[in-house]
Amino acid sequence: NAGVTQTPKFQVLKTGQSMTLQCAQDMNHEYMSWYRQDPGMGLRLIHYSVGAGITDQGEVPNGYNVSRSTTEDFPLRLLSAAPSQTSVYFCASSYTGGANQPQHFGDGTRLSIL
């Protein structure tokens, strides 16, 4: 029972490098989302998706790209990493049909940009 799997768990990048944070879920959830968590800022929504082929921007989308080619996967891409993107990133998923369904979270990815 894997739930939501995020890889990697830790990553250090240099400014200007690109990378993709992976997120996969095996619960057939339509809704998937990415958050970043910074001290004193809570969880801020970066991008979200309500199904394969559909994505939308959240509160802080700049500097990040997403795609949703399958129900299971929702990768987050940093095209040119900046120190301001140093954060802990969480991926989450849930059903959309019943909006009272809670989100299932991955364990997070700690990303440092030097």
Added chain:
Amino acid sequence: AQTVTQSQPEMSVQEAETVTLSCTYDTSESDYYLFWYKQPPSRQMILVIRQEAYKQQNATENRFSVNFQKAAKSFSLKISDSQLGDAAMYFCAYRGEDDKIIFGKGTRLHILP
């Protein structure tokens, strides 16, 4: 746009006492859902309790209950008989008609033995 505000960055409570964490939100929607999540030092996000806006009855889960005031757009969490394991960061979250889920900035709860 919807917003969620948690006005208490940190709170402390004596073990076995009761504590209330505040959450207010702003929305023009009539149908939505509210959640409280707990994040212990392990960083794992754990659902504590949920509330549907169309239900007038306040949700309860064991020692956790909410005071949902729809007109005031308030959704506070009450923890009774506080235990050391309740020490964590608590986040209030709003899920609206577009399924987008917004979180507050969190309240760090300390339990004093």
